[in-house]
Amino acid sequence: MNPVPPPGYTQSLIADDPFWLTLIKVLVIFVLLMLITLFMIWFERRVVGRMQQRPGPNWNGPFGLLQSLADGLKLAFKEDIRPVLADKAVFFIAPVLSVVPAFVAWSVIPLGPEVSIFGEQTALQLTDLPVGVLVVLACSSIGVYGIVLAGWASGSPYPLLGSLRSAAQVISYELALGLSIIAVVLYAGSLSTADIVAAQSTGWYVWLLPVSFMIFAVSMVGETNRAPFDLPEAESELVGGFHTEYSSLKFALFFLAEYVNMVTLSAVATTLFLGGWMAPWPLSLIPGVNEGWWPLLWFFGKTLAFLFVYVWLRGTLPRQRYDQFMRLGWKLLIPVSLVWLMLVATLRVLRTELTTGQILVVGGIALVILVGAALLIPDQAPPEEDKEPPVITDYPVPPLDLAVPETPKRRRRAVAGKRDDQQATETVGAGTSGEGDR
Amino acid sequence: MSPLTSAMPTIDYGAIAPVLIVLGGACVSVLLEALLPWRVRGRVQLGFTLLVVVAGLLAVIVRSTSGAPAVTTLAGALAVDGPALFLWGTLLALAIPSVLLLADRSVEPGGAFVADPVALGEAEEKEKAREARVAVGARSGGGGRSRARTGGGDGAGRDGAGRDGGRGRALRARDTVEGHTEIHPFVLFALGGMLVFCAADDLLTMFIALEVLSLPLYLLCGLARRKRLMSQESAVKYFLLGAFSSAFFLYGLALLYGYADSVKLADISQAAAGSLRPDSLLFGGLALLVVGLMFKASVGPFHTWTPDVYQGAPTSVTAFMAACTKVAAFGAILRVFTVAFGSTVWEWRGVLWAVAIASMVIGAVLGLTQTDVKRMIAYSSVAHAGFLLLGAMAITPAGLSATLFYLLAYGFTTVALFGLVSLVRGPDGEATHLSAWAGLGKRSPVVAAAVTFLMLALAGIPLTSGFTAKFAVFSAALADGMTPLVIVALVVSAVAAFFYLRLIVLMYFSEPAADGPTVSVPGPFTTVAITLGVVVTLLLGVVPTAVLGWADGLSFLG
Amino acid sequence: MSPTIYLLLSALLFAIGAVGVLVRRNAIVVFMCIELMLNAVNLTLVTFARINGSLGGQIMAFFVMVVAAAEVVVGLSIIMAIFRTRRTTSVDDANLLKY
Amino acid sequence: MLDLYVPLIVMFALAAAFGLFSVTAAPFIGPRRYNRAKLDAYECGIEPSPQPIAGGGRIPVAYYLTAMLFILFDIEMVFLYPFAVNIDALGLFGLVEIVLFVATVAFAYAYVWRRGGLDWS
Amino acid sequence: MSALLLALLLLPLIGAAVCGVMAGRENLDRAARAVGLGFSAVSLVLVVIVWSLFSTAPDAPRFQGSLSVEWIPAFGVSFALGLDGIALTMIALLSVLVPIVLVFAAADKLPPGRTGAGFTALILATQGVLVGVFAATDVFLFYVLFEAMLIPMYFLIGRFGGPRRQYAAVKFFLYSFLGGLIMLASVIGLFVASDTRLGQGTFDWTALQGMAAQLPLSTQIPLFLGFFAAFAIKAPLVPFHTWLPDAGAEAPIAGSIILLGLLDKVGTFGFLRYTLPLFPAASRELAPLVLTLAVIGVLYGALLAAAQTDLKRFVAYTSIAHFGFIALGIFAFSSQSIAGSALYMVNHGISTAMLFLVVGLLIRRGGTADMTEYGGVGRAAPLLAGMFLVAGLSTIALPGTNSFISEFLVLLGSFPNQPAFTVIATVGIVFAALYMLWVFQRTMTGPLRGAAVVGDGPGAASAATFGTETGDDSWMRRTTARFGDLNRGEIALLTPLVALILVLGFFPGPVLEVLDPTVAATMSEVGVPDPVTQNGVAR
Structure with missing residues (x-):
């Protein structure tokens, strides 16, 4: 085992870093992130291509590796348009607001253990704060501002709705994300990522x-x-x-920003759940494998695995409907993580406070209560009259009980096979007609 | 990480049982709100709320008769001492008629609160279905009857013009639909906040209790079924000004924390007693703190919200607010003055003299110009706040017991009075304009007599609780050397009597207007609430011994 | 840098908030000014915690944040309600209650 | 202690500089060809409706609700973090307190759920 | 005797409650009046019994028939009653007047919507509370009842009064209430002082008297002023009098009698019972001030009375003059003057009641209180005019009427101590004779005029004097028939008062006998040497 x-x-260790070392680290991480982004774009297209039985970009550079660089350069030479109705300053600042936190979050990710750089003993980590995890959470929260302000400042309906959705989505999943981190x-017993x-x-x-x-992994994608949670950019609905x-x-x-965020969260997931820079199990038995520069390999390997899953998901799953998506977040992830968290906390406290026999007794009682509670749950959905009927108010809102006309039988049969594809398009106006009274 | 410097706090569950009961009840009430079907919700919630309040009251009684010593518990957050128990008892006792008023469905069909959208939807659904049946019936030959019925519906529609009969009926249907049952958890939370507020032994707890009691009240204010705009406007005003003042309270807290390195009242007192620290922090903090407290108690120049909110809020909410908030706020004021600033009383009392005078004068003088009954009572409450301040400033045992008694007496009078106000109704809800009350003595002698009695109590006529209370407070103030203030208070009492009398004059000496308001026959809830208030007002005026005896000899801990 | 400067800053922020409450006419802006005041207090608390060398102030800041959040929720819902009824959030338009 | 934050600031500065540079440079690097239609808000080819001008647009209530709920749960988390860090020191007492706390929030959560606050139509 | 005293207090209150309950039913109205009258009659009988039991021996206790029940121990308040001579005479006066008032009012037309039962209830309530006010020996109880008596009176004026009754009622209430509140300050002050001096706060009159008399002058003066303000408003001394003419004029006749004849006596009674014994030093110190006001009152009241054209206001202003005399007697500090004042209180009650009744009967016929509307009433209603003369003469203290004795005693007793004030006040007597006779002349003598002719409402004035010009006398029988002299019932109503006026005019002994011990006690409490005994002048 390693020390x-x-x-x-x-x-x-890091507190002793001279300033030049900090500068070097900052630069390296910055460049690294840019490169990873370029790589990711290429990687995504290639993998998705493969999954869809096509080659993907393969023209620019070896294996098309330079394709994303070419795209980036092309973007730079496009015309910069600012709509008349836009709010100038905010429209201008929003992209910056969204990109900065994505980079800053990387400051606290531990990439590796203690190494020596130009004779200076330091850790492969820009900085290790006692509240490192909070920095990550804070950055992901601030990132939302970029999105919301961008949509708001555009002065145009689609971006506004998109940004609202995006904000709602991010904050919804941030809850589950944060709750799952608490268990860790x-x-x-520490908020420091290195610890x-x-x-x-x-x-x-x-x-x-x-x-x-699992909650973290799902929320990560939502965040x-x-x-399949890319609703804010749902081309079919919101351009x-x-x-x-x-x-x-x-x-x-x-x-x-989007890609850096992806990488960031993958790195965070690696740090929190997959042992960060530590080598996976059979390899970890080899002495020295967790020392020096080797851990970088493990770390980026794990991160890449997460990124691959991202791409995989994109290649496999259809986009979710917005209400399904919010339901998943609010009605499944949050309660489950709360209950789980309490369970974990209880076990942890009981383990230190109680003897095994006591734990068994308490556990038995809890089990009995749970079973009793389970028996009380009605088998079926509550009767119709018990459900909340639609809201009716004085305000001039369109009727909420608009019935979708039934599809003709013949067509239904034909469509049945492709139901999943259709779902994504059924949510037109999910935002606009959502003026409930509650 | 940071080592925990203090040991785990011990909790005296017996002492804080009333608080636990009320706040726990509030949580359960929320759960009931979630789980019960809407048909039974109202009834169950009312029963449950009353149960909680009564249980809390019993807990207070058990505690105060058990002779248990005064304690601070929860790491010094709450002080359960004599005054705290008295205030708790007062609050919970006042809560009973308040809850009954809030739950009343007889005066306003379906209660005074905005209709529950769920139930409303169902009612309209039913109406629609019936409509459809009628339409079918009409087609098959029963047209005449249905048309007649539709016409009738039109005529009875509340503001019939331009509305077809079906809509009119739907409106009637919605009138009878029960209001939001959320009011019950709101009330319980507010009540819980009040309980904590007047027992809080450190400023932070006090601040949080302040918010816990305020936030539900803000919401309750905006829930009136009639005169929605006015109600919501009052809620916004109350909220904005309330939040504003609580920010001041908080800043005061921060300054005092900077001064004493603690927000415990006793620590502040100690720090103030023998310290070389800059007094600017202490008195700056005190001033800001007092602003926040005075606001809640609607004292003097910090009263600006009072008339608007009293007028705009549903009357039952006003009753609850007027009675209970004042009790809680003055409970806190008493505690802060006595425990934290008792040692520096000579340095700040002068300012409070001015505040008290301002409050009394503003309340009495502006009360004279009012034409709305609820606003009038609001200004009267400002004047009363000034009187109460007299007792609170005295910082003597007599002042304490007098203020406590005053709070109890004033609370019951006010609750009953607002209960009565809610009975006088015109075509669009309560008729609170003074002119609407003309000749009430002829139309409804019992209601008028009760109002007269309560008005006399507010004016402080002997043989009512108002007099006993004023007497107690003034004698305490006089004994503490506040003679000029007492004189001012007495003169103000006389001025204030004028506007109470004006209402009496209107009720008895004027002829009723032809299209004047009607006086609803109150349902059992309102009747009980009003009766309770009137009887207590009378009892405290004639035989106040028991309560005075209880209030006497209480003292704050620390 | 002396911590006193933070006290001044927080006092300034508090004053800005207070003036804003008194001057601005839009309910939401007034509301935000109030939040500014609360957060100015938080700054004061944290600074005093540092000056006094005790943790109390920081813990209190937590509580204040909670309260502020609860206030936001209640306040927004009230303002929303009135906005839906009147279609404006200006405080000046709220003029039914006078004298 | 504060030194640990310096790298964070440096990182922030670098990222901000990069971002600001990019947005500032964009108009100068790219071409400029004036076209009135380009400056209009994007509306699938039809004339843009004047409704959602920046900031003045109406926002569906459900979003406010979500935002409020988020704030509440976020605050809940604020208390859970310190508890999590200190769980060993707080022991059984802390556990009971936090379970009560979470249960209280759970009541509200149940209420919101039952009353359809979490439903998106 | 204490049981009787308690019964005296409770009986009218119970009667009021009974009548109040009956007030709701139209058909019970007459019955309610009868019940009310019955209660007041029983009270009268009780008073007679009490009077006969009252001991006039010099060694009798200061308060007789005392009873005391602890009421609010926290404030040291007890429900304590007791009678001294002055209180007894006042209660007796009260019990005599109330039945008369009730009988008189039975024939009154009530404003629309009011019931006789309600009226009776209010009168009886006033009576009960007044008994309490006079009999209370606990300062707190006194204050409570002092304020409480405002309420029935307020409703009496406000509900049953004349056209400006609302204004008058509120004015009355506010003046009295303000006075009461100022007194409250002093009451509280007394309590606080007793708390510090005696170690325990108390309101017991006797205990307070012993304590308060020793207070330093600087404390006594503010306390004195508080009580004085209330009493000066109540017994209107001049600058505080402005409510009285309004209230007196707007109240129904019965109300005015209660108000001026009894309620206002609480003020002078208060001087005697509270200000003098409790604050002797302050009373002595401030006596010149009070005397000045009193004398001003005498002259001012007389002058303004002469200027009135409204009969009820006229009576009200004469009362102001009389109250000046009473105050003069009280603050002249001699046994004679004080006894005179105490007697004057009774006599003034009787005379004023008489005067008001006669005025009321006149108004009932003429339909207006405006004296310019009347002329030559004596020709149409000689008995009425005669009664007016008796009342008027009693008011101006003609020898042989009751007031003479008391006014004479006051002047006699005051002169040695306060010659200047006494002399000025004497001028008032002359004025009094002037205004009274002038009014009599204008309304009762001469040719028939105005309302006396038509006898129906104020508008009749313009249709007035046609008959006198033509010299035709036939109209006179017609008018007389309509205007009408006193009928048997009315004569019966006035008889007891006339009898009292005459009897007390010649034999004041029984009353003075009852008053004397109390006067003596008050003198000793004030601590001023009595000029009467000093000079050896026997009364």
Whole structure:
């Protein structure tokens, strides 16, 4: 096994960094992220291409690797358009607002253990804050501002709706995300990312906290507005979502932010659940594998695995309907993570406070209560009269009980096979007619 | 991470049982709101709320008769001492008639609150279905009858013009649909906040309790079924000004924290007693803190919300607010003055003199110009706040017991009075304009007599609780050397009596207008609430001994 | 940098908020000014916590945040309600209640 | 202690500089060909409706509701984090408190759920 | 005796409650009046019994028939009653006047929507509370009842009064209430003082008297002023009098009798019972001030009375003059003057009641209180005019009428101590004779005029004097028939008062006998040497 740095060790290590080292780290991470973004765009297109039985970009450079660079350059030389109705300053600042947090979040990701750079002992991490996890959460929250303001400032209906959706989506999934992180913090006893990684030296949290991991993984996709949760940019409904009115480099910035966010969250997931830079199990038995520069390999390997899953999802799953998506977030992820969290906390406290016998007794009682509660749950949906009828108010809103006319029988049979595809298009006006009274 | 410096707090569950009961009840009430079908919700919620309040009251009684010593519990957040128990008892006792008023369905069909959209939807559905049946019937030959019925519906529609009969009926249907049952959890939360507010032993708890009691009230204010705009407007005003003032309270808290390195009242007192720290923090903090507290108590120049909110809010809410908020706010004021600033009383009392005078004068003088009954009572409450401040400033045992008694007496009078106000109704809801009350003595002698009695109580005529209370407060103030203030208070009482009398004059000495309002026959809830208020007002005026005895000799902890 | 400067800053922010409440006419803007005041207080609390070397102020800031959030929820819903009824959020238009 | 934040600031500065540079440079790098239609809001080819001018547009209520709910749960999380960090020190007492706290929020959550606050039509 | 006293207090209140309950039913109205009258009659009987039981021995206790029940221990308040001579005479006066008033009012036309039962209830309520006011020996109880008596009176004026009754009622209430509140300040002050001096707050009159008399002058003066303000408003001394003419003029006749004859006596009674014994030093110190006001009142009241054209206002202003005399007697600090004042209180009640009744009967016939509308009533209604003369002479204290004795005692007693004030006040007597006779002349003598001719409403004035010009006398029988002299019932109503006026005019002994011990006690409490005994002048 490898030596595990004690909690707070990385902090003291980094606190000693000279300023030039910090500068180097910043630059390296920045460039790295740009490169990863370029790579990701290419990677995504290639993988999706393969999944769809086509080659994908293969013209520019070896394996088409330079394709995304070419795209980026092309974007730079496009005309920059600002609609008349747009709010100038905000329209201008929104892309910056969305890209900055994406980069800043990377400051606290531990890429590796203690190394020596130009004779200076330091950790492969820009900085390790005692509240590192909060920085990540804060950055993802601030990123929402970029999206909302972009849509708002465009002065155009589609971006506005897109940005609203996006904001609603991000904040909804951020809850589940945050709750699943709490479970990790519970066990690590620290908010410092380096400490969390160190705490996983005896076992990755993905095994200990499988539910949290799954919630995190799902929320991660929702948080980054990626398929199947890419509703804000649903081309079929909202044209381009919040960045409809953006072009040229400003558009590129949003693009960049999205991909950096993807990478960031993958890295965070790696850090929190997959042991960060630590080598996977059979390899971790080899001495020295978790020292020096090797961990970079493990870290980026794991991150890449997450990124691949992203692409995989995009290639496989159809886009969700908005209400389904929100239902998933609010009615499944949040309650499940709350219950799970309480469970974890209880177990953790009981383990330290109680003897095994007591735990068994308490557990037995809890089980009995749970079983009793389960028996009380009605078998079926509550009777019709019990359901909340539609809202009726004085305000001039369109009737909410508009019935969709039944599809003719013949057509229904024909369509039955492609139901999934259709769902995505059925949500027209999900935002516009949502003026409930509650 | 940071080591925990203090041990886990111990909790004296017996002492805080009333708070736990009320707040727990509030949570359960929310759950009931979620789980019960809407048909039974109203009834169950009312029963449950009353149960909670009564249970809380019993807990207070048990605690105060058990002779248990005064304690601070929850790491010094709450002080359960004599005054706290008295205030709790007062609040919970006042809550009973308030809840009954809130739950009344007889005066306003379906209650005074905005209709529950769920039930409303169902009612209209039914109406539509009936309409359809009638239409079918009409086609098959029963046209005459249905047409006649439609015509009748039109005539009875509330503002019939331009509305067809079906709509008129739907409106009638919606009139009888029960209002939001959320009012019950709101009331319980507000009540819980009040309980904590007047027992809070540190400023932070006090601040949070302040918000817990305020937020539901803001919402309740905006829920009137009739005169929606006015109601919502009052809610916005109350909310904005309330939040504004609580920000001041908070800043005061922050400054005092900076001064004393603690927000515990006792610590602040200690720090103030012997410290070399800059007094600017202490008195700046005190001033800001007092602004927030005075606002809640609708004292003096910080009263601007009072008339608007009293007028705009549904009357039952006004009753609850007027009675209970004042109790809670003055409970807190008493505690803060006594425990935290008792040692520096000579340095700040001068300012409060001015505040008290301002409050009394504003309340009395502006009350004279009012033409709306609810606004008038609001200004009277401002004047009363000034009187109460007299007792609160005294910082003597006599002042404390007098203020406590005053709060109890005033609370019951006010609740009953608003209950009566809600009975006088015109074609579009309550008729609160003074002119509408002309000749009420002829039309409804019992209601007029009750109003007269309560008005006399507010004016402080002997043999009503108002007099006993004023007497107690003034004697406490006089004993503490506030003679000029007492004189002002007495003169103001006389001025204020004028507008109480004006209403009495209107009711008895004027002829009723031909198209004047009607006086609803109150349902059992309202009747009980009003009767309770009137009886207590009378009892406290004639035999106040028991309550005075209880209030006497209480003292704050710390 | 002396922490006093933060106190001044927070006082300034508080004052800006207070003036805003008194001057601005849009309910939502007034509301935001109030939130500004609350957050100015948070800054004060945290600064005092640092000056006094105790954690209390920081913990209190948490509570204040919670309260502020609850206030936001209640306030927004009230303002929404009146907006839906009157179609304006200007405080000046709220003039039914006078004298 | 504060030193640890310096790299964060540097990173922030770099990213902001990059972003600002990009948005500033965009108009100068790209071509400029005037066309009135380009400056209109995008509306699938029809004349843009004047409704949602920046900031003045009406926003569906459901979004406000979501925002409010988010705030409440976010605040819940604010308390859960310190608890999670200190769970060992807080022990059983802390656990009971936090379970009560979560249960309280859960009541409200149940209410919102039942009353359709979480439904998107 | 204490049981009787309690019964005196409760009986009218119960009667009021009974009548109040009956007020709702139209058909019970007459019955309610009868019941009310019955209650007041029983009260009268009780008073006679109490009077006979009252001991006039010099060694009798200050308060007789006392009873005391703890009421609000927290404030040291008890429900304490007791009678001294002055209180007894006042209660007796009250009990005599109330039945008369009730009988008189039975024939009154009530404003629309009012019932006789309600009226009776209010009168009885006033009576009950007044008994309490006079009999209270606890300062707090006194204050409570002092304020409480405003309420029935307020409704009496406001509901049953003349056209400007609302204004008058509110004015009356506010003046009295303000006065009461100022007194409250002093009451509280007394309580606080007793708390510090005696170690325990109390309101017991006797205890307070012992304590308060020793208070330093600087404390006594503000306390004195508080009480004085209330009493000065109540017994209108001049600058505080403005409510009285309005209230007196707007109240129904019965109300005016209660108001001026009894209610206002609470003010002078208060001087005697509270200001003098409780604050002797302050009373002595401020006596010149009070005397000045009193004398001004005498002259001012007389002058303004002469200027009135409204009969009820006229009576009200004469009362102001009389109250000046009473105050003069009280603050002259001699046993004679004080006894005179106490007697004057009774006599003034009787005379005023008489005067008001006669005026009321006149108004009932003429339909207006405007004296310019009347002329030569004596020709149409000689008995009425005669009664007016008796009342008027009693009012101006003609020897042989009741008031003479008391006015004479006041002047006699005051002169040694306050010669200047006494002399000026004497001028008032002359004025009084002037205005009274002038009014008599204008309304009762001379040719028939105005309302006396047509006898129906104020509008009749213009149709007035045609008959006198033509010298035709036949119209006179017609008018006389309509205007009418006193009938048997009315004569019976006035008889007891006439009898009292005459009897007390010649034999004041029984009343003075009852008053004397109390006067003596008051003198000793004030602590001023009595000039009467000093000079050895026997009364």
